[in-house]
């Protein structure tokens with residue numbers, strides 16, 4: 001794990017990417033205190049959905065049976081709920097080691113229907129305000145989250161092409177004068193496939 005000397009201002013996103021690349025797991029980020037407070041928000045904003053969900057497993061509420069602490073009960077008067085949720089935030093979210101990741105996930109993928117859930121140490125009203133203020137960035141983050149699935153489909157096409165060319169282009173029945181051309185085509189198809197595979201690995205893992 002890289003020592004905590006990184007620049008976590010919005011201008012420091014390259015630095016954050018480097019820290020994420022050097023950090024193999026959400027547990028290490030949480031242990032290092034990288035997922036709380038304003039710095040944690042900057043880090044979480046650079047994480048992919050799968051990484052945020054991995055972090056969520058480390059949330060302080062993870063082991064509790066008191067799920068209702070995070071939701072307004074049916075028929076519960078608003079004032080009672082507001083008092084109760086402040087206690088929830090103080091008891092669970094304030095000391096939670098991954099609160100920033102939790103909030104980032106809630107802002108990117110809000111629950112439907114909205115049911116007044118406490119997330120990342122914030123009330124739903126606050127989540128709505130933050131979503132609105134950060135709408136463009138969140139939309140871009142969601143688009144990046146979707147890239148691995150899209151790239152997987154893109155990657156399968158050239159993989160099939162490599163297989164087809166291998167079967168039809170370099171067999172014993174192929175005439176020697178066309179064999180050289182076929183080899184060139186096959187090499188280009190393999191290189192294309194490898195490039196897509198590299199890109200796919202970069203967007204799915206912790207690599208920058």
Ligand code: SF4
Pocket residue numbers: 056058059060061062070092093096097098099100102103118119120121
């Ligand atoms: S910030 Fe709060 S809601 Fe989110 S994981 Fe931690 S305890 Fe749970």
